[in-house]
Amino acid sequence: MSGLQLSIVHRLPHSYRWCAEGPGGKIEPQDNNLLANEQDLIGLRLLSHDGKSAWEVMQQMKMMLAEIEVNGSVVECEGEPCLFVRRCDESATTCRLKNQGVAIAETFAAWQRA
Incomplete structure (x- = not known):
């Protein structure tokens, strides 16, 4: 079984964009008040690996x-390797990763009874 099949990723909560250096350089979070753009980036962070193995899996x-x-x-974000793709590629990205055995962790709102 490959390391990918044991991997769990989580989508970072913000949209991002490249800083002045462009792709492969530094990223910065977008202002949540701005309208989403298809060229914005989404980020995925590994929950299942850390250190050198996290970089290799990414x-x-x-x-x-x-x-x-x-x-x-693959760019360092908050001290960890994260994979960034364009927002317009998010569906293809998650589909491909799931088909290869990578689990995608999702955030669920707490359900409350009235």
């Missing part, structure tokens, strides 16, 4: 996405 995911012509970049 690189594997990036290569896996490249096979379906989705460009991604």
Whole structure:
């Protein structure tokens, strides 16, 4: 079983954009009050790995996405490797990762009884 099949990723809550350096450089969070743009970036963070293995798994995911012509970049964000793809590629990204055995953790709102 590959490391990818044991991986769990979580979508970061913000939209991001490239700083002046462009793709592969630094990213910065977007203002939540701005309208979403298809060129904005979404980020995925590993919950299942850390350290060197996290970087390796993220690189594997990036290569896996490249096979379906989705460009991604692995960039450090808040001290951890994160995979960033364009917002317009989010559906293809999650579909590809799920089909390869990667679990996508989702945030659920608490259900309350009245």
